Amino acid sequence: MAEDRAKVEPTSNEDRYQKVWAVIEGIPAGAVLNYGEVARLAGFPGRARMVGMALGRAPKSRQLPWHRVVNAQGRISFPEGSVKARTQRERLEAEGVEFVDGVIDLDRFSPQRAMDRLLWGP
């Protein structure tokens, strides 16, 4: 019946956002992930845009480390010079993330590398 059809899609969008937020909360300080990677880790490959939505709709009470999410080119996805962009950059640099020409080396500042630094030092 119609109810069975409804159960084919058990997860609501709210649930999807919860998964996305959980992944973002798992990004260690000093590391960044791009939107597509967050989507993939949350179980939604190819849906990078959803991550942006989830971030925008995240409740303030959640205190997400939203600044650790950048785009696939390693650049901040807010208009350059905007308050948000500057805030994000400041927070990242405070954690040791380096910008070269406004670009972050995603490989060098991946969560994996961050964990390595934690264990082995810089």
Add this chain to the structure above:
DNA sequence: GGGCTGACCTACT
């Protein structure tokens, strides 16, 4: 319900 937008990505030229 159709159309547009957007904190995006990959692949290809």
Add this chain to the structure above:
DNA sequence: CAGTAGGCCAGCC
């Protein structure tokens, strides 16, 4: 290296 094209899909008219 830059620029384009197509894919993606939840919100919001």
